[in-house]
């Protein structure tokens with residue numbers, strides 16, 4: 001096995017992908033690279049970065065499923081969640097709930113733990129203590145990363161569709177349709193690494209919503225957007241909420257807070 005394949009398999013397993021599935025993913029990647037006549041490193045970039053993307057597409061380790069109650073259904077519930085990095089407390093006893101058809105904003109000063117909170121909601125970071133309950137079907141738009149420089153938008157759509165056992169054709173068509181709602185027409189054949197920062201972020205948003213998740217986690221999703229795309233995104237967010245999805249958004253855009261149902265303000269970071 002080549003160095004890239006071994007590193008990819010190892011990185012997948014570090015990200016919680018089971019060995020059989022990891023083996024399958026390595027074979028698929030090698031096949032795809034061979035089809036294009038490229039070395040896997042050239043096609044997918046560094047193995048660890050590609051493993052990040054694949055793990056994101058495969059979605060997130062299971063959290064405790066939410067109990068069924070008579071109350072309006074919650075899509076996400078955090079109870080007394082805390083996070084420490086070494087001795088540094090980043091989050092202390094955060095509790096919040098986002099119901100289906102609800103839009104909740106997370107605000108707070110730089111470094112107060114907003115991205116960490118979203119990672120915990122997504123399941124990509126473990127809390128030090130506390131309980132996370134959420135629906136199984138989650139779309140996560142991280143603040144940075146989340147795309148592979150060497151794959152085209154269509155290849156991203158196909159990869160994320162495959163992770164949901166959906167066909168390549170349907171994934172690519174859905175991705176193109178969702179991109180239109182952000183005023184973007186994905187270019188054929190251009191890898192993500194050659195897209196502008198704002199356009200790459202549009203790709204990130206489309207990947208988050210590609211499989212119509214019940215819960216959308218958006219970490220400052222509009223970075224680099226021009227004004228038109230920013231307006232389009234908020235229209236999309238309203239639409240997700242109105243069609244019953246739960247949306248949790250990290251934002252510094254305090255002017256938009258009258259659009260949201262609830263605001264969760266995190267405490268200032270420890271000195």
Ligand SMILES: Nc1ncnc2c1ncn2[C@@H]1O[C@H](COP(=O)(O)OP(=O)(O)OP(=O)(O)O)[C@@H](O)[C@H]1O
Nearest residue numbers: 085090108109110111112113114115116117143269
């Ligand atoms: N993997 C990590 N290891 C150690 N410390 C980390 C790690 N990730 C984040 N931190 C620290 O946790 C704190 C909170 O970071 P986080 O990115 O969650 O803040 P934020 O509120 O999203 O900030 P911003 O508004 O600038 O995006 C920071 O002090 C950061 O340095």
